[in-house]
Amino acid sequence: MTKEENVILTARDIVVEFDVRDRVLTAIRGVSLDLIEGEVLALVGESGSGKSVLTKAFTGMLEDNGRVAQGSIDYRGQDLTALKSHKDWESIRGKKIATIFQDPMTSLDPIQTIGSQITEVITKHQGKTAAEAKELAIDYMKKVGIPEAEKRFSEYPFQYSGGMRQRIVIAIALACRPDVLICDEPTTALDVTIQAQIIELLKSLQKEYNFTTIFITHDLGVVASIADKVAVMYAGEIVEYGTVNEIFYQPHHPYTWSLLSSLPQLAEEDGELYSIPGTPPSLYSKVEGDAFALRSDYAMQIDFEERPPVFEISPTHWAKTWLLHEDAPKVEKPSIIADLHEKIRTKMAFTHLMSEEEGNV
Template sequence: MMKQEQILSIENLSISFRTTAGFVNAIRGVNLTLDKGGTVAIVGESGSGKSVTSKAVMGILDRNAVVNSGSIQFAYPKENGEREECDILSMTKRDLRRQINGKRIAMIFQDPMTSLDPTMTIGKQIMEGMMWHYHTPKDEAYKKALELLGEVGILDAEKRIRNYPHQLSGGMRQRVVIAIALACNPELLICDEPTTALDVTIQAKIIELISRIQRERGISVIYITHDLGVVAKVADYVNVMYAGKIVEKGTANDIYFEPAHPYTWGLLSAMPDLDTTDERLYTIPGSPPNLLHSVKGDAFAPRNQFALGIDSKEEPPMFRISDTHYASTWLLDPRAPKVEMPLELKQRIERMKQEVKNYGR
């Protein structure tokens, strides 16, 4: 049973994919919770398991996916106001389509052009979910579609509602995708790299738009991204993922100002910074492990300049740093030698703290 305010609880999730080369162990024991109205970010490099986790929550895993263990509990209010709990992984595809997808949980994908049907007007695509899930009359659905286009900041909605996706800019297409996601008043919105295909000025506007809609509607949001900078101003909690596991989790302040895992140090150091003294942008050395093979010890050890002898033999547990902050690294073991984060990163964090003090979060 989930806590009253929790809307989502993922426990010990493990997922593999059948391939011609064997089983790829993409998700290796993920635990994550999300409170009603809260914002959780999942960050990490490409291939770390972020999108697979989000697809599992949506119930849209690929056919070659095998769920080895775990549960995904989702809670939503019924029409009579009572709280309903379901396990996404135990539901049939048919029930997921009728009760969850688009209706209770909606998703914004990273490339709007692949999310939108090029043969349908954007108006029809916004109306489709309302008419299918709630049997909304066509005239009423059309009127609500116009309102949604206005809500996501598209001007001249009467004209745009008759446009096809190719007639819109990238930023406008992403706004349409957000309108489609909001059409059925979902409780949970999953944003999978929602700004990757957009230029930086449009990125900021899309992030601000999602944040405003979240405040106004009181919905819960999961951000999936490889860019720690994107979620710095919006996330309540941040989960850092590596090789199919969450290796550090905490509040945004915990992760940005008190990072404890060497991988998180690397991600923060790789963020562009105007005041850095380095001539070249930092990159984490090496490559992520091949998850076709079982991982012995700490998956990050081969890329970790601070790795200890035990890292190659035994996987580290999740060490508690505070009530909100946890990290999976042997460096936090009381027996481990004292290791400080790199000086350049420490200086960068001090600049970040000063910036927050000057301008507010």
């Protein structure tokens, strides 16, 4: 069996709805994807595009007013949409599919010591004794870069910096021994040098433990350094999917072009960044045609009338845009996103250098 055949999770035609003030908001609109074992899949897009909602459907963490209205989610032969209660989800959530959230203080109990929070997870998911759990907890703390782990085992979250708290959240996730690790914007609340350290930590742990990762972010610069595959989300659907190189250097959807054009590495000399005009469509109503049409400089009449199908670009790359139709006019991607490789490499080298100089925080 080849690596491409090692599918760990399959989502097909997922629709997620929320009841909001006597109205129905369709947050996810027919999403399908395959998660390949051992790979890092990045979900990228603006806030509100559906990235976090989609992964919450994988862990049964949708809010009480939300539901998977259509579709299937198959995890190793088990249909996750059939799980309804928290008890049903106990064998999956945390133990098989764990999540790291962007704000560690929402994940850590402020009145419990760091050590007790890690050992609690170890005893629950690994069945270890208290003494064994403490030893393992200290080992996990060391693995995620906590200095003087034995001493800091008995400290409280408020005694840790933001970067160190995020490392503890990662340690707790590792203690679950998950099959799939969902990283929901884990570096958003941190400054740029600490972001780089956390990214490097996640990369090294992923390589060591070989868990499958879904990395949620709006920062395409982060994606370039960590992902194998990228799914670009807009208005509750995936509009482009491919390998990280295909998405960065051969993008085809106008929305992907806009996201790449917004990269900080492409700022003008005066510091001005490109911004995408307009706002996403309301998801309370049915979206007609291409959801990005009203914000796109490349929209054609058909974009306002008919939803584009999937156009295959390569066996690993597809996009939903009428620009790929054989009868569409031929257009080139914006000149601003030419030569991305060199621009990103230069920026990442500078950030890495700054991270080394700062040292662990």
